[in-house]
Amino acid sequence: MSEVAATGPAHRFGPLQRFASVIRLHPEKEAEYRALHAEAWPAVLAMIREVHIRNYSIFLRDGLLFSYFEYIGADFDADMARMADDPETRRWWALTDPCQQPVDTAAEGEWWAPMVEVFHSD
Amino acid sequence: MSEVAATGPAHRFGPLQRFASVIRLHPEKEAEYRALHAEAWPAVLAMIREVHIRNYSIFLRDGLLFSYFEYIGADFDADMARMADDPETRRWWALTDPCQQPVDTAAEGEWWAPMVEVFHSD
Numbered sequence: 049m050s051e052v053a054a055t056g057p058a059h060r061f062g063p064l065q066r067f068a069s070v071i072r073l074h075p076e077k078e079a080e081y082r083a084l085h086a087e088a089w090p091a092v093l094a095m096i097r098e099v100h101i102r103n104y105s106i107f108l109r110d111g112l113l114f115s116y117f118e119y120i121g122a123d124f125d126a127d128m129a130r131m132a133d134d135p136e137t138r139r140w141w142a143l144t145d146p147c148q149q150p151v152d153t154a155a156e157g158e159w160w161a162p163m164v165e166v167f168h169s170d
Numbered sequence: 171m172s173e174v175a176a177t178g179p180a181h182r183f184g185p186l187q188r189f190a191s192v193i194r195l196h197p198e199k200e201a202e203y204r205a206l207h208a209e210a211w212p213a214v215l216a217m218i219r220e221v222h223i224r225n226y227s228i229f230l231r232d233g234l235l236f237s238y239f240e241y242i243g244a245d246f247d248a249d250m251a252r253m254a255d256d257p258e259t260r261r262w263w264a265l266t267d268p269c270q271q272p273v274d275t276a277a278e279g280e281w282w283a284p285m286v287e288v289f290h291s292d
Contacts, residue, residue, distance in 0.1 A: 085289035107285035163229035167207035
């Protein structure tokens with residue numbers, strides 16, 4: 049993965065793609081999760097932009113987190129691999145992952161579970 | 171409501187506000203709901219833009235619909251009242267409402283249930 053990340057096409061751009069996904073938030077971890085995201089680390093935010101993620105929001109209701117972001121890069125897998133290889137991002141995930149739990153229908157090894165876009169209007 | 175709609179500030183713009191909400195989709199209505207939204211009526215799409223809604227997407231997973239849109243108007247309540255008063259939109263909702271069911275935690279009379287934004291990065 050570090051190879052892929054190291055050769056990630058940081059300069060290339062593609063058509064905008066929208067991604068939405070869902071994951072559970074442990075009720076007893078809600079305050080901690082919200083506090084972390086209210087003051088997200090600059091290095092984590094910088095990496096999000098570096099891997100061509102834009103307009104990224106996370107919403108909460110009833111113990112479910114919904115994530116929405118737009119990807120403007122040309123190689124999503126390489127960009128995600130690059131982010132997953134970033135030490136600061138890994139330190140951040142070490143704090144946020146224990147707050148979360150994949151939904152029951154998530155695939156083996158899947159964390160945030162992807163949703164299907166059924167409608168869009170610009 | 172028609173008074174409000176008729177005097178809606180269609181020309182005014184405010185700062186962008188993000189709205190996310192959730193509702194259930196009846197499993198037996200998924201095909202019908204997706205078919206409707208794959209070919210949404212031009213008059214309905216026109217009204218969505220007229221009431222200052224932009225970048226509107228609906229995503230589906232596990233019988234849950236997640237809605238995300240951006241509002242660029244100056245009077246959200248008046249704009250929503252205006253849309254709710256539009257005959258074509260009401261005809262559309264007469265087809266889509268039976269596909270949906272508010273989540274158990276929805277407030278009395280609430281349809282799409284609002285979510286709380288816990289993170290955003292431009």
